[in-house]
Structure formats: structure tokens, C-alpha cells
Amino acid sequence: LLPPPTPIATAGAPGEGGSAATRVMIAALSIDAPVVEVGWHVVREGDEVRGEWDTVAGAAGHHRGTADPGETGNCVLSGHSSEAGGAVFRGLEALARGDVVEVERADGHRQLYIVDTVQVVDETGATEEEKREHARWLDPTAEPVLTLVTCWPDWAYTHRVIVRAVLDARS
Numbered sequence: 001l002l003p004p005p006t007p008i009a010t011a012g013a014p015g016e017g018g019s020a021a022t023r024v025m026i027a028a029l030s031i032d033a034p035v036v037e038v039g040w041h042v043v044r045e046g047d048e049v050r051g052e053w054d055t056v057a058g059a060a061g062h063h064r065g066t067a068d069p070g071e072t073g074n075c076v077l078s079g080h081s082s083e084a085g086g087a088v089f090r091g092l093e094a095l096a097r098g099d100v101v102e103v104e105r106a107d108g109h110r111q112l113y114i115v116d117t118v119q120v121v122d123e124t125g126a127t128e129e130e131k132r133e134h135a136r137w138l139d140p141t142a143e144p145v146l147t148l149v150t151c152w153p154d155w156a157y158t159h160r161v162i163v164r165a166v167l168d169a170r171s
Contacts, residue, residue: 023104033088058086069103070111081154089150113165
């Protein structure tokens with residue numbers, strides 16, 4: 001399931017290795033934000049137990065265990081859309097097919113991704129089956145892709161914006 005936002009007071013350490021994500025830039029939205037690695041934690045609500053991704057204020061979170069930028073697999077970045085969370089991914093729903101997302105790595109190399117899909121999905125009104133389907137956007141892939149996730153609208157968090165971008169061959 002795509003987790004609801006869970007503010008974390010301090011950022012975790014950046015991912016290890018020479019290719020960890022350190023910055024995300026989206027010129028079409030004037031976004032230029034640091035990236036830090038985020039993990040997840042277990043939430044218990046009555047008889048229900050589920051994993052929930054951590055989030056960080058003022059930065060995008062690179063989901064631990066997802067691909068590094070430019071590598072084969074799904075590189076997942078999430079960020080807040082509201083001012084309270086730093087608004088690093090505000091306006092993500094306005095991206096269009098063909099827009100460019102740049103992800104800088106710890107080694108200084110920049111990977112270019114081309115937006116392929118932008119979806120807004122209802123989370124609060126979704127069935128459990130629909131929530132599982134939404135969560136599949138975070139699954140590993142056989143090709144190098146980037147998935148960006150944020151809540152929407154920025155005052156209610158009832159929906160998720162999911163952006164899928166493919167690695168630019170020139171990258």
C-alpha cells in the first residue's frame with residue numbers, strides 16, 4: 001500500500017555508494033531539492049499490521065532498497081507537496097509526458113529521465129485491491145525507471161500523484 005505521509009524530524013543518512021541519489025531537479029516545475037535515503041517502519045492499528053514508508057521534510061526521500069539513479073530497476077523518490085513538509089514535490093501533477101527529471105548522484109553524474117506517465121490515484125476511497133494496484137508502481141522493474149510519488153492535494157492528502165519516467169538514452 002502507498003503509505004500516508006509520516007513526517008520525520010530529521011533526515012537519514014544519504015544512501016551509500018558512489019551512485020546514490022543526492023539531488024532531484026525538475027526544470028518544468030522549478031524543483032531543485034536534496035535527496036536523502038529513507039526507510040520504513042511497522043504500523044499497528046488494531047489487528048492490522050502494515051509497513052509504512054518514512055518521509056522527510058525539506059528533501060525528497062530515496063526509498064531504501066530501490067535502484068540507484070541510472071541503474072537497472074525502479075528508483076523511487078517521494079516528497080511532500082505541502083509547505084509543512086517543505087513542498088519539494090508541489091505541483092508534480094502538472095508534469096507532462098516528455099518533461100525531463102534530472103537526478104544527481106553522489107559521484108556527481110546526472111541521470112536524465114523523460115516523463116512517460118502521470119497519474120493521480122484516490123487512496124482514501126480506494127478498495128484494498130486498488131491500493132495494492134497503486135503500490136505496484138513501487139515494485140522493482142527490469143528496466144531503469146524513476147518513480148516519483150507525492151500526496152495530493154497538498155491540504156488533504158486524499159490522493160497520490162505517481163510519475164513514471166524512463167531513463168534517457170543520452171544519460
